[in-house]
Amino acid sequence: MKELKIALLGLGTVGSGVYTSIMDRKGALEELLGHRLKLSSILIKDSSKARPFVKGVPLTSEFEKAIGEEVPDVVIEAIGGIEPARSYIIQSLEAGCHVISANKDLIARHGEELTERAAAKGVRFVYEASVGGGIPILRTLRELLRINRIQHVEAILNGTSNFILSYMRTTGSSFEKALELAQKKGYAEPDPTNDIEGLDAFYKAMVLSKWIYGVQPSWEEVQVEGIGNVLLEEIQLAEQMGLRLKHLVLLNDRLDLQVQPVFVDSDHPLYGVEGVDNAIRIQTDLLGCLTLQGPGAGAEATASAIVEDLLSIYETREIYRNKPAVSELCPKKQEQEVNTYLLVGEKINFTKERISAIEKHGIIIDRTSLRFQPISLAALLYEGPLPLEQEDEFISVISIYPVRLSKSGKGIEKEKVPVAE
Amino acid sequence: MKELKIALLGLGTVGSGVYTSIMDRKGALEELLGHRLKLSSILIKDSSKARPFVKGVPLTSEFEKAIGEEVPDVVIEAIGGIEPARSYIIQSLEAGCHVISANKDLIARHGEELTERAAAKGVRFVYEASVGGGIPILRTLRELLRINRIQHVEAILNGTSNFILSYMRTTGSSFEKALELAQKKGYAEPDPTNDIEGLDAFYKAMVLSKWIYGVQPSWEEVQVEGIGNVLLEEIQLAEQMGLRLKHLVLLNDRLDLQVQPVFVDSDHPLYGVEGVDNAIRIQTDLLGCLTLQGPGAGAEATASAIVEDLLSIYETREIYRNKPAVSELCPKKQEQEVNTYLLVGEKINFTKERISAIEKHGIIIDRTSLRFQPISLAALLYEGPLPLEQEDEFISVISIYPVRLSKSGKGIEKEKVPVAE
Structure with a gap:
């Protein structure tokens, strides 16, 4: 032997x-x-x-x-x-x-x-352990989805950010308090910059892009946003609307990559991913939508990926070509896709006229956000490209996050606000 | 060529x-x-x-x-x-x-x-397509988790049952209405017995057991229960307690297998699996808890599993041994594990004395179930073996389902009922 x-x-x-x-x-x-x-x-x-x-x-x-x-x-x-x-x-x-x-x-x-x-x-x-900790993301993509074209992925790849967002939501703690606990528990480094600023997730996204499509987007052009500016009030308002804030990597076969906080609705497969777990939702042309969830960090989970890699070196040597199977890039779309935004702004006096004026611009005010009194912030769900010129007239925009809705989009009530004049 | x-x-x-x-x-x-x-x-x-x-x-x-x-x-x-x-x-x-x-x-x-x-x-x-439709469950277990011992799995393997339970919960429809729609949509066969009675999930569980542990439990001894007796009221009461009813396969390394409806809390990885999706939560000794979710049926998803199998025949031939990697059976435990039950019964007059008497037997009344008036049913969360001799004294038991709590068990408020005499 x-x-x-x-x-x-x-x-x-x-x-x-x-x-x-x-x-x-x-x-x-x-x-x-x-x-x-x-x-x-x-x-x-x-x-x-x-x-x-x-x-x-x-x-x-x-x-x-x-x-x-x-x-x-x-x-x-x-x-x-x-x-x-x-x-x-x-x-x-x-x-x-x-x-x-x-x-x-x-x-x-x-x-x-x-x-x-x-x-x-x-x-x-x-290097399975480099993305998603113990979850066999890379090997699933290359060994088990060989004829499936990967159209896009949505992933939670930074356990520290996910822990902080979960903790803020469930305990009502501030960002600072949640970060402190993450450091105490050993989830975040003494210098948490890479986690908090989204760089850790960005590196993993770049590994994924190369793995799936054989190329990376230009490092300079990728929009990377961490969770450092997230307010507890935004998380709480979103929760009232049936949304949760998740720090996501969004990558598609046109090599569009975003790394940023995103609101997801309750039917979205990443909605229930809490704590230090990581998860990836893989959309393919044949299988459909496959989601993997598991521990994104930790000594044992990482060791699992490394030891399974050790076995794979000797077991899949011949079939492994270190190149993507069939996931080719699609041409970039010229036009920008229509996005859905959640605007969080200071509450203003919602008269009937103001609401009509806002609605002309496609903004739907979620009525659940008005239920809770007193509030100093309001959440506005908005569909279509953002009319930046309208901002100051109606709302003082504090932050803008995209919203990823599941296909059904059932998580959000789009009914009109009952207007009290 | x-x-x-x-x-x-x-x-x-x-x-x-x-x-x-x-x-x-x-x-x-x-x-x-x-x-x-x-x-x-x-x-x-x-x-x-x-x-x-x-x-x-x-x-x-x-x-x-x-x-x-x-x-x-x-x-x-x-x-x-x-x-x-x-x-x-x-x-x-x-x-x-x-x-x-x-x-x-x-x-x-x-x-x-x-x-x-x-x-x-x-x-x-x-035969990847035989369990979990398009989800690569079998190959993940055998090819990607070779050194990980599979301790237990919890899985939703019958898309029809999951669709019916989801539909009843989200629309308030009866079982009969939901089944009718499932048949109309082609999810359920004209004779839906195999799906509804849990046999389809049972067959898949037997395939899984053989695949993971190399053996199957005795066919006669497995407890198989379908969703045919589920009442809309139970689903709605559970929802008020933060629980959802799922038809689960529960299998562990002592070869205990149950196929039955189970309540899961909102932190459980299978809580958010809705519609015809299937999912499997795999607990291993090294990685921890890995969850896979995806389409459990449908022409394309099934074809995906079959065509990926076609590739695997030629690509993984040498390493594939048609036997489990390291998942050996553990000896059966002599004593029965303590279960948690949800009892759904007719509401009775909850006086202070009655509650004290119930609580002496370890029963905790979930206060959320008392919020909604008028109710004809009450949900009682109970920990420990069921004291059957106490049933008639306090509640008229309509049905009993086990509850699978996530580790944190945060999904259920265990506070005492505020007693109004």
């Missing part, structure tokens, strides 16, 4: 999860792989730190020793960030190792180069 | 969907397979019926001609039912053809035999 040697780079949250998962399942992995398995070395940053849970695996703080002394068959990169992760991966590939990574920043930026280097050396570079 | 010959058995809803899907995607399929593709024959029942949409493929009403004149590489069985489907599949396998089937009754009963016959001839017998 051949022996497979694995080097693990990094022993933080993800690295430790991978270590434990492999050690706990060594027998089952060996049976599935048909090979003996050996963790040949673990690269650590600080060699003075005690790691009593690691048994019988050499620890080193020098990368050259990790892959040099005994060249591994597979290198698992669990360091994160661009450098030195990128250099280590390149050196590993050049040495003929398969590489598994969970590093979305790096793969968003350098995935193409790394994949090409892997192909040139006849090895695999796989 | 080698030519792959495909024979299609049956040209009803599923068969026609498969025909169209293959014809429309011939070029892409050929590119993915690396072979030319030819539909060599289609078996039909009534050869006098005109089928103008079939072009250039010989139609025959004799099975021997369909696979005899030009032995196909792959046979797609889209007839349904036990016979003659079983005989045709056996003859196809014996002739050295791979077989794809969507036939859950047949696979639940004879899947093991057919799989063994296929293995003996070195061909594949695959």
Whole structure:
């Protein structure tokens, strides 16, 4: 029985999860792989730190020793960030190792180069854990939906943002309080910029775009908006209208990509995705709409994706072509699609005349938003392109979010406001 | 370039969907397979019926001609039912053809035999479309979750039942009205027994059990309950408590299987699955909880599963072992797990004394159920084994359904009833 040697780079949250998962399942992995398995070395940053849970695996703080002394068959990169992760991966590939990574920043930026280097050396570079944590999004898209053309995806890919929005809605907490708790629970980093500003979701969206369509939109042109400006009042008003605010990635086969907070109605498959869960709704031409939901982060979920990737390297090698199946790009539409917006503004005096004037411009005032007294904000549901010139006349716009309605659109009552003059 | 010959058995809803899907995607399929593709024959029942949409493929009403004149590489069985489907599949396998089937009754009963016959001839017998329509449930379980042990699954596998329950809840219709509409829309058969009585979901559960654990529970011992006795009032009362009634398959690694209506709370991943959608929540030891949702029936969704199966025969042949990965059975627990029930009974006079007496037995009266006046029924949330001897004293039990709470259990307010004497 051949022996497979694995080097693990990094022993933080993800690295430790991978270590434990492999050690706990060594027998089952060996049976599935048909090979003996050996963790040949673990690269650590600080060699003075005690790691009593690691048994019988050499620890080193020098990368050259990790892959040099005994060249591994597979290198698992669990360091994160661009450098030195990128250099280590390149050196590993050049040495003929398969590489598994969970590093979305790096793969968003350098995935193409790394994949090409892997192909040139006849090895695999796989990274299921980089998008959607434990959810097998990438492999579902490439292995299980080969003849299905992916028309568009809507996804919750940042668990921290989803946790914060869920927590604000269910507890009435402010953004700051929710962020503080997310940090305390370890969901958000001490510097939460990447999560809060939407960059983490953007990197994952770029990985997805390349994976599905073989190309990425221009990095400069993508509209990326995080949840940093979301007000509790907006979330609460939306809830009264049967809507929930979700931080979504929206990508379609014309390579339109948006990363932003979006209101979804109660029939939308992402409406019920709460806490740190991630989810993706995949619209295809044949199957229809498939939704996957699961843990978007966490040591065990990420380890699951990495260890399943390890198996896939040896099990799907021949069929895996590192290119999309049949999801080709469609030509860009010239005209802008008509959007539906939710405007949240200061409440003004809704006289009959004002409502008629607003309605002439296609705005529908949701009556549920007027039920709750006293209110200082009102939610206005608006269909069609936004008439910016009308803003100041009727409402002081605080924020504008798009609304994604399920096909039925049943989640929103579109009845007129009963006018009290 | 080698030519792959495909024979299609049956040209009803599923068969026609498969025909169209293959014809429309011939070029892409050929590119993915690396072979030319030819539909060599289609078996039909009534050869006098005109089928103008079939072009250039010989139609025959004799099975021997369909696979005899030009032995196909792959046979797609889209007839349904036990016979003659079983005989045709056996003859196809014996002739050295791979077989794809969507036939859950047949696979639940004879899947093991057919799989063994296929293995003996070195061909594949695959049936993704038999469970969950277009959702790639079986392949996700076997190909993407190989090292994850499947601890339990909760699934909505009968789209007709789900449609009826959704429709009753959202429109206030009776069961009979909802069933009538389901038949009109083609979701339910003219004889809806299999759907309504839970047998369709039971067959799919049996396919799942064999697929995940390699064995099935005893057919006689499984508790199967359909939605035929569900009252609109129960659904409406549950809604007031934040619960929805779903027809679920519950299967775990101790081979406990239940097929029955269950109340789920709003944090449960199956709560938002509406209409004819199917969904499965898979709990594993490493990843955690993964949920897949999508169309459970329909010509295109079923065709998607069948055509993806066609690709998988040639792409995953070597790694596919037709046996579970690592999901072994756990020993049966001796003691019964404590369940949570929702009792729906006639409302009685809730005096302080009566409530105290009820509460001594662990019953918690949900205060939301008392808000709505007038009511003739009351919903009682009860934790622990049901004290049947207490029934008559306090409530007239109309029906008892188990409740599946999400971990947080936030969906139900457990506060005491404010007593008005």
